[in-house]
Amino acid sequence: MRTDRDVTAIVRSWLEEGVTALPDRVLDNVLDQVPATPQRRAWWPARRFREMQNPLRLAVAAAAVLVVAVAGINLMPRQGGDPGSPPSAPPSPTQSAAVTPAASAVAIREGALTPGTYVFVPCTAPPCPTSDESMHLTIEVPSGWSGVVPGAVWIDENAAPGGAALAIGFGGNPPRDPCLTTDLIATGNTVDGFANAISNHPLLDATDPVDVTIDGYSGKYIDLHLPTDLSACAEFRPWEPGIYAQGPSHQWHLWILDVEGTRVVVQAMDYPGTSPERRAELRAMVDSINFLP
Amino acid sequence: MDADLIGRAQRGDEEAFASLAVAAGDRLHAVAHRILRDTDLAEDATQQALLSIWRDLPHLRDPARFDAWSYRLLVRACYAEGRRTRRWTASLRLISPIEVGAGGEGSVVDRDQLERGFRRLSIDHRAVVVLHHYLDLPLDEVAETLGVPIGTVRSRLHHAMRGLRAALEADARPAPQEVAQ
Numbered sequence: 246m247r248t249d250r251d252v253t254a255i256v257r258s259w260l261e262e263g264v265t266a267l268p269d270r271v272l273d274n275v276l277d278q279v280p281a282t283p284q285r286r287a288w289w290p291a292r293r294f295r296e297m298q299n300p301l302r303l304a305v306a307a308a309a310v311l312v313v314a315v316a317g318i319n320l321m322p323r324q325g326g327d328p329g330s331p332p333s334a335p336p337s338p339t340q341s342a343a344v345t346p347a348a349s350a351v352a353i354r355e356g357a358l359t360p361g362t363y364v365f366v367p368c369t370a371p372p373c374p375t376s377d378e379s380m381h382l383t384i385e386v387p388s389g390w391s392g393v394v395p396g397a398v399w400i401d402e403n404a405a406p407g408g409a410a411l412a413i414g415f416g417g418n419p420p421r422d423p424c425l426t427t428d429l430i431a432t433g434n435t436v437d438g439f440a441n442a443i444s445n446h447p448l449l450d451a452t453d454p455v456d457v458t459i460d461g462y463s464g465k466y467i468d469l470h471l472p473t474d475l476s477a478c479a480e481f482r483p484w485e486p487g488i489y490a491q492g493p494s495h496q497w498h499l500w501i502l503d504v505e506g507t508r509v510v511v512q513a514m515d516y517p518g519t520s521p522e523r524r525a526e527l528r529a530m531v532d533s534i535n536f537l538p
Numbered sequence: 539m540d541a542d543l544i545g546r547a548q549r550g551d552e553e554a555f556a557s558l559a560v561a562a563g564d565r566l567h568a569v570a571h572r573i574l575r576d577t578d579l580a581e582d583a584t585q586q587a588l589l590s591i592w593r594d595l596p597h598l599r600d601p602a603r604f605d606a607w608s609y610r611l612l613v614r615a616c617y618a619e620g621r622r623t624r625r626w627t628a629s630l631r632l633i634s635p636i637e638v639g640a641g642g643e644g645s646v647v648d649r650d651q652l653e654r655g656f657r658r659l660s661i662d663h664r665a666v667v668v669l670h671h672y673l674d675l676p677l678d679e680v681a682e683t684l685g686v687p688i689g690t691v692r693s694r695l696h697h698a699m700r701g702l703r704a705a706l707e708a709d710a711r712p713a714p715q716e717v718a719q
Contacts, residue, residue, distance in 0.1 A: 252703045253671065259652050260572055260672040264580075267567035271581045275559055275588040279552050282589055284596055425618060476686045478614065480597070 350383045353392040360388045364537075367509055368396035369414035369488050380507065382413065382460075385533035387526045398530075405492030406518030411530050416501065416510040417484040419446050424478025429485060436503045439484075439510070440465040443499070449483055457500055459511065460536050464502035471495040492516065498527075504536055544601040547592070555595070559588050562605075566612050572668045575657055579619045586615040606683045609673075613665045613684060620661045655705025663698040666691055 247255075350362040362383050390398045393410070401408035416439045418429040430446075432438035440454040444467055454465035471490040475481055480489035483497070491514070500511040511534065513527045539561065546554035566587055571580035590611045598607050656664065669680045670691075677695070681688040 247703065247706060249699070249703075252699060252706060255652070255706065256667065256699070256702055257671050259649060260668065263568070264571050264577065265564055265568040267563035267584055268581065271567075271585050272559060272563050272588075275585050275592075276552075276556050278589060279555060279592055282593055284548075284550055284593055424614070476684075476690075480594075 353395050353398065355392050355394075357391050358386050358398065360386060362386075363392075363398075365397075365413050366395040367413045367415055368394055369412045369486075369512070380504065380509070381537040383533075383535045383537065384411070384530050386530060390526075400523060400526075403491045403514060405494070405516050407516065407520060407523070408491070409513075409515040409519050409523045409527050410491075411527060412488065412512045412514070414487065414510050414512065416508055417487050419443060419449070419484045420482065421448075423448055423481050423483055434508050436464045436501045436508055439508060440467060440499075440501050443467055443469060443483065446483075454501075457502075459500055459502055459531065460534050462502045462504045462509075462536065464500060467499045467501065469497040469499060471497065500531065539601070539604045541601040544595070544598070544604050548595045548598065548601075555592050558591070562591075562608055563588065566608060569609065569668055569673065570612055570616055572672055573613070573616045573661065573664045574619060575653065583612065583615040583619045586618065587612040590615065606679065609669065609683045610685060613661075616665065617661050651705050651708065652702065655702045658705075659698050659701055663694050663701070666694040667698045667702075670695060 350364050352364045352366075363386050365382050365384055367380055367382075384398075386398055390400050393399050393412075396414060397410060397412035399408065399410035403410035415434075416432070418432050419442050421428045421430060430442050432442045437454075443449060444451045444454050450470040450472075452468045454467050457464055457466035469483060471481060471483070471494065473494045475490055475493055482489045494517055496515050496517070498513040498515075500513075502509045502511065511531060513531055515524055515527060539558065543554050543557055547558050563584065567580060567584040570583040570587070571577065574580045574583060587608070591608055594611065598604060656667075659667070665684060666680055669675045669683060670677065675683065677691050678688055681691045684691065
């Protein structure tokens with residue numbers, strides 16, 4: 246009869262035996278694949294932003310100014326007479342309340358935001374586009390919310406039990422196993438392709454798509470309930486590229502829109518414990534969306 | 539692991555990642571081999587884990603947690619390999635007995651029985667045994683590495699060790715034909 250200590254000693258001795266060295270060919274194979282394997286950028290870039298080297302930080306800041314300038318141009322009140330005439334003055338992100346609310350819109354920045362109208366660039370995974378070729382939209386952000394990336398704001402860091410977030414992106418392709426994200430289901434770039442892939446996915450708890458309209462753009466609406474127990478995988482990702490479940494029982498409310506031929510996914514997130522007030526703020530932000538020309 | 543190296547790799551420096559992969563490859567492979575008990579599967583799992591490490595490095599918030607985080611990705615890769623049941627073979631090599639040290643009071647262990655007992659365990663249970671008894675990780679670190687509650691780790695370890703003990707006890711009992719005689 247062996248004691249527990251005996252069994253442990255036997256198992257430990259047995260585990261000590263066996264291979265330890267990784268064959269060079271396996272390592273070579275990995276390193277050969279690295280250049281063709283894009284890194285997944287974290288959704289929350291705060292730490293990374295602080296770690297950026299100064300030249301890169303300056304480049305990002307310059308790009309943000311460019312977004313503001315472009316958005317400002319688009320938001321300027323139209324001049325009378327010749328529709329092709331340029332604006333009479335350059336836009337400023339610090340314009341006073343004397344101008345229209347839309348004209349005071351500024352680009353989302355990382356950190357706490359004062360209430361007001363902000364310009365979003367659809368993006369949930371940095372590096373985000375900041376050029377004037379990107380789509381822009383404005384959203385009325387209430388008090389207490391913070392910018393995360395150019396396409397997202399959150400409150401209480403979107404963490405359970407009461408956090409919430411709003412993110413604007415382009416959607417992606419759902420993996421057959423949301424825990425692995427290696428075998429993706431192609432959705433094309435259509436609203437229906439994405440909506441049906443999410444709704445019909447056997448491992449996703451999603452409602453059927455229903456017709457919806459935001460700012461005059463039509464699409465589909467889906468509620469997605471993420472797992473209560475996330476211990477089965479490190480990151481539960483309903484689609485890729487995209488963010489992962491930020492906590493247990495995370496609830497995603499998706500407006501999947503066709504904006505002049507481009508699929509845009511408005512992703513509002515909350516938890517069962519999120520207060521009705523915050524949910525109302527979330528919904529008000531969605532209702533305030535205004536796609537810029 | 540060198541935090542600077544990890545930081546550079548997080549920012550997309552492929553050479554820094556190559557250095558990381560060289561430094562971490564052996565230990566990851568050793569763990570994968572002990573969980574999967576198959577050289578080919580372990581190589582595939584290690585390769586997959588290293589690519590996952592490269593792909594997901596920007597998500598690692600604390601470089602000091604690199605080792606634990608990499609084990610978590612490795613165990614995920616082992617799960618994926620474990621699902622590829624068609625590649626699981628029942629072929630077990632007959633291995634010569636080993637002498638157990640003083641703690642074993644001179645008893646002889648049939649490695650083949652231990653191998654069989656271990657293979658009957660799920661990947662969940664094997665991972666706990668390997669992380670705790672091979673890597674010497676305390677149970678709370680095993681729980682953190684696997685992303686499960688510590689109670690679950692205790693339960694899995696208890697179940698696994700009970701299974702391994704049963705395998706060893708079965709080995710110690712006389713074979714049926716011996717009883718018949």
